[in-house]
Amino acid sequence: MTQTSDMVAELKERGFRLTPQRMMIVSAIESSDHHISADEIYSQITESYPVVNISTVYRTLELLKRLNLVTETDLGEGRVRYHPFAKGHHHHLVCQTCGSMTDLDESLLTSLENSLLKEYSFRADLRHLAILGRCRKCAD
Amino acid sequence: MTQTSDMVAELKERGFRLTPQRMMIVSAIESSDHHISADEIYSQITESYPVVNISTVYRTLELLKRLNLVTETDLGEGRVRYHPFAKGHHHHLVCQTCGSMTDLDESLLTSLENSLLKEYSFRADLRHLAILGRCRKCAD
DNA sequence: ATAGTTATTGCAACTCATTGCAATAACAGC
DNA sequence: GCTGTTATTGCAATGAGTTGCAATAACTAT
Numbered sequence: 001m002t003q004t005s006d007m008v009a010e011l012k013e014r015g016f017r018l019t020p021q022r023m024m025i026v027s028a029i030e031s032s033d034h035h036i037s038a039d040e041i042y043s044q045i046t047e048s049y050p051v052v053n054i055s056t057v058y059r060t061l062e063l064l065k066r067l068n069l070v071t072e073t074d075l076g077e078g079r080v081r082y083h084p085f086a087k088g089h090h091h092h093l094v095c096q097t098c099g100s101m102t103d104l105d106e107s108l109l110t111s112l113e114n115s116l117l118k119e120y121s122f123r124a125d126l127r128h129l130a131i132l133g134r135c136r137k138c139a140d
Numbered sequence: 141m142t143q144t145s146d147m148v149a150e151l152k153e154r155g156f157r158l159t160p161q162r163m164m165i166v167s168a169i170e171s172s173d174h175h176i177s178a179d180e181i182y183s184q185i186t187e188s189y190p191v192v193n194i195s196t197v198y199r200t201l202e203l204l205k206r207l208n209l210v211t212e213t214d215l216g217e218g219r220v221r222y223h224p225f226a227k228g229h230h231h232h233l234v235c236q237t238c239g240s241m242t243d244l245d246e247s248l249l250t251s252l253e254n255s256l257l258k259e260y261s262f263r264a265d266l267r268h269l270a271i272l273g274r275c276r277k278c279a280d
Numbered sequence: 281a282t283a284g285t286t287a288t289t290g291c292a293a294c295t296c297a298t299t300g301c302a303a304t305a306a307c308a309g310c
Numbered sequence: 311g312c313t314g315t316t317a318t319t320g321c322a323a324t325g326a327g328t329t330g331c332a333a334t335a336a337c338t339a340t
Contacts, residue, residue: 017306017317039296053320058297078328079296093262102260112252120242121276122233136261157287157336178327193290198327218298219326 005030006086007069014067021052025060035073035081071128075101083128092130097138104131145170146226147209154207161192165200175213175221211268215241223268232270237278244271 007026012018028041038057045052061082064070070082075094083089091104109126116122147166152158168181178197185192201222204210210222215234223229231244249266256262 019306019318021319037296051320054296055298055321056319059318062298093256093260093264095262096265102262104256104260108255108259109252112249115248116233116244116271116273119248120233120244121279122235122242122271122273123279124233124271124273125236126271126273131256131262131264131266133256133262133264133266139261139263155337159288159336161289179325191290194326195291195328196289199288202328 007064007084010067010069016063020049021056022060024049024052025057026064029064029070029082030084035075035083037079037081039079041082073128073130075130076132085127089127091126091128093135094130094132095135095138096132097134100135100137102135147204147224150207150209156203160189161196162200164189164192165197166204169204169210169222170224175215175223177219177221179219181222213268213270215270216272225267229267231266231268233275234270234272235275235278236272237274240275240277242275 005026007030008018008023011022011026016022024045025041028044029036032040038054038061041061042052042054042057045057061070061072064082065072069085071085071089072080072082073092074080075092076096090106091109093102093104095101109129113124113126116124145166147170148158148163151162151166156162164185165181168184169176172180178194178201181201182192182194182197185197201210201212204222205212208225211225211229212220212222213232214220215232216236230246231249233242233244235241249269253264253266256264
């Protein structure tokens with residue numbers, strides 16, 4: 001049996017065309033064990049099959065983002081990283097001095113989300129947030 | 141009497157050189173009544189005195205940021221905006237549908253900062269944060 | 281005022297990301 | 311299977327921001 005990717009299934013169901021480029025991009029994101037960057041997706045694909053343009057990578061990421069299939073996180077590196085939404089969403093504490101990253105449970109932000117909703121009627125999009133600062137070791 | 145800019149005074153005191161370029165960049169930031177972008181600073185200066193390079197603008201902003209004289213905010217526009225730290229720091233709720241911006245009192249995030257410090261010994265840098273999401277009008 | 285030290289600038293090249301437009305190729309209907 | 315429609319891609323140009331390096335010019339000490 002062929003295990004079809006969740007994302008590919010979702011794309012098909014929503015009426016988007018299943019191009020080879022999209023399949024490969026989705027596959028790269030799903031098979032990555034970490035938060036992957038656009039450039040990493042691009043080089044991984046072009047290694048084996050050099051017919052994908054970098055702008056297609058970005059456009060596909062944009063689409064997957066819009067469909068809530070991937071989340072985008074700015075870890076303060078000067079580029080942005082992507083992660084399948086289905087693989088779980090958490091937050092990151094990123095130390096700007098030593099670069100260490102700690103995962104942060106989602107629940108820590110739910111109370112903030114609730115106050116924003118209650119007091120401002122604002123639905124904050126805080127999935128996969130990176131909070132920059134200083135870790136214990138690097139504190140002044 | 142000549143009112144000297146706080147930022148210029150601080151730069152001098154810390155031993156940084158007071159070049160005409162820096163003075164003009166600082167002046168543009170201080171006299172702006174809103175959050176100003178690098179490009180706006182650049183065009184404002186070159187209108188009257190065309191001898192400033194855009195990379196100098198970015199390097200000066202980097203310096204002012206490091207000295208905590210300005211804060212940088214990503215309002216989700218595809219470019220970043222700057223604001224004098226001394227003029228007060230607040231947060232923003234930015235609606236990704238209609239683009240409206242609501243100022244948010246600083247205090248709403250202090251409880252989050254406190255939990256991060258307590259539970260993770262992490263000193264979060266949450267000055268001038270922009271929280272993206274959906275405002276009341278644009279809610280589904 | 282002048283000269284020396286070195287922080288700062290300008291320039292040009294580069295990275296990451298976005299966009300308009302013409303060419304291509306998925307998919308639907310026959 | 312073939313054909314038409316139009317979503318999607320590739321290309322090339324553009325925007326925002328960064329960086330290495332040589333030239334310049336603040337500031338310090340004389």
